[in-house]
Amino acid sequence: MSLRVTDLTCARGGVSVLSDMSFDVPAGAALILRGPNGVGKTTLLRTLAGLQPALSGRVEMAKESSAYASHADGVKQALTVTENLRFWAEIYGHDVPDAIYQTFDLDDLRQRLAGTLSAGQKRRLGLARLALIKRRVLFLDEPTVSLDAFSVKLFAQWMQGHLTGGGSAVIATHIDLGLDAPELDLTPYIATQDETGGSDEAFL
Amino acid sequence: MKAVFIRDVTLAFRAGGGFGLALAFFLIVVILVPFGIGPDRAILARIAPGILWVAALLACLLSLDRIFALDYEDGSLPLLATSPLPLEGLVLAKSAAHMVVTGLPLTIAAPALGFLLNMQAGAYPWLVVSLAIGTPALSMIGAFGAALTVGLRRGGLLLSLLVLPLYVPTLIFGADLVRRGADGLSVTVPLMMLSVITLGAVALMPFAAAAVLRINLR
Numbered sequence: 001m002s003l004r005v006t007d008l009t010c011a012r013g014g015v016s017v018l019s020d021m022s023f024d025v026p027a028g029a030a031l032i033l034r035g036p037n038g039v040g041k042t043t044l045l046r047t048l049a050g051l052q053p054a055l056s057g058r059v060e061m062a063k064e065s066s067a068y069a070s071h072a073d074g075v076k077q078a079l080t081v082t083e084n085l086r087f088w089a090e091i092y093g094h095d096v097p098d099a100i101y102q103t104f105d106l107d108d109l110r111q112r113l114a115g116t117l118s119a120g121q122k123r124r125l126g127l128a129r130l131a132l133i134k135r136r137v138l139f140l141d142e143p144t145v146s147l148d149a150f151s152v153k154l155f156a157q158w159m160q161g162h163l164t165g166g167g168s169a170v171i172a173t174h175i176d177l178g179l180d181a182p183e184l185d186l187t188p189y190i191a192t193q194d195e196t197g198g199s200d201e202a203f204l
Numbered sequence: 205m206k207a208v209f210i211r212d213v214t215l216a217f218r219a220g221g222g223f224g225l226a227l228a229f230f231l232i233v234v235i236l237v238p239f240g241i242g243p244d245r246a247i248l249a250r251i252a253p254g255i256l257w258v259a260a261l262l263a264c265l266l267s268l269d270r271i272f273a274l275d276y277e278d279g280s281l282p283l284l285a286t287s288p289l290p291l292e293g294l295v296l297a298k299s300a301a302h303m304v305v306t307g308l309p310l311t312i313a314a315p316a317l318g319f320l321l322n323m324q325a326g327a328y329p330w331l332v333v334s335l336a337i338g339t340p341a342l343s344m345i346g347a348f349g350a351a352l353t354v355g356l357r358r359g360g361l362l363l364s365l366l367v368l369p370l371y372v373p374t375l376i377f378g379a380d381l382v383r384r385g386a387d388g389l390s391v392t393v394p395l396m397m398l399s400v401i402t403l404g405a406v407a408l409m410p411f412a413a414a415a416v417l418r419i420n421l422r
Contacts, residue, residue: 049286052422068286072279076211078218083211090207091287129283 002027008057010047019191033172035186041172067135073126077115092133104128119146138169205297212301226263226306233259234317252321253382268346291414299347307339330385338378344405351413
């Protein structure tokens with residue numbers, strides 16, 4: 001089991017958004033999060049990634065095994081594609097394998113400044129970061145935003161490889177990635193609004 | 205940490221990176237002061253250490269909000285926060301980069317500007333020493349302020365208000381060190397006090413800044 005979530009309640013701005021969630025994501029499997037805008041997909045992913053504390057419940061996974069990718073790519077506009085990737089590789093103590101450029105169709109863009117890339121190309125660069133940091137459990141927030149159909153297929157292919165290699169992922173998305181993965185609709189877990197969180201943010 | 209440091213220094217030198225902003229500001233203030241004060245060389249010599257230090261401090265303040273705000277805007281800050289690099293290390297690396305990009309050029313340019321203010325000959329070595337010891341403290345304390353205001357739009361005003369009082373001890377002892385050097389007095393006390401402030405800031409501020417970053421990233 002690479003990720004186990006028990007009775008998790010997570011909050012945004014001190015108000016609980018989702019409550020009493022329990023699910024398992026075994027190694028080699030993905031979980032697709034579904035739900036309308038504002039239901040709390042991002043909040044859940046940020047809580048799982050450890051960026052914000054849960055109000056209650058537990059998230060169990062191996063230490064230093066997860067990675068998070070948000071709406072924003074974390075791409076530095078003034079650095080080239082290669083420099084951007086090399087930076088993240090160094091942070092995680094890896095090299096940049098040449099195959100990454102082919103996997104995410106970045107081969108012709110290596111020396112281009114990231115600021116001159118299109119939105120979709122930037123997104124592919126952001127996703128290439130995930131491939132090179134080699135984390136097992138991925139928390140992905142709308143990974144396919146601004147990708148064209150071809151790039152979505154590239155990403156789905158890579159994700160399939162990641163899962164076959166024993167990795168796992170929790171993905172919030174509105175489109176069909178073509179992955180053979182269970183879907184979790186978040187609507188039943190919406191917290192009742194009179195529950196207030198234990199966070200001090202409500203007083204700020 | 206090395207990767208973050210190198211990236212931040214590289215970014216500062218690229219287009220729109222803001223290198224030279226602090227230096228240009230420092231230059232402008234110090235050049236304008238003699239015009240405002242008038243050509244009395246005795247007065248200029250007397251106020252030179254204070255003016256140089258105040259100008260260096262304000263120049264440093266100018267680029268503080270860039271330390272974390274840029275990473276927050278493009279989304280790399282949460283990604284770095286979930287990376288194996290501890291946030292304390294991130295703060296240290298980013299303040300070190302800020303120091304190299306702003307504090308170091310100021311230290312190197314200061315003697316030339318001291319000449320414009322008719323600073324006494326004995327003060328030059330101490331001006332360089334005081335800025336070399338003092339600017340790391342300015343960057344470290346500033347990083348804490350930048351971490352506090354990271355999520356705020358136009359947080360620059362709040363950042364200045366928060367950081368300026370914390371800068372006062374550095375300013376007092378830094379300027380005093382140069383003044384005593386100029387008058388040929390013993391500089392031991394301000395030199396030690398300035399070093400203590402810098403060492404204390406380097407030791408404590410990464411933890412404080414990392415703690416407020418964690419809260420701000422929630």
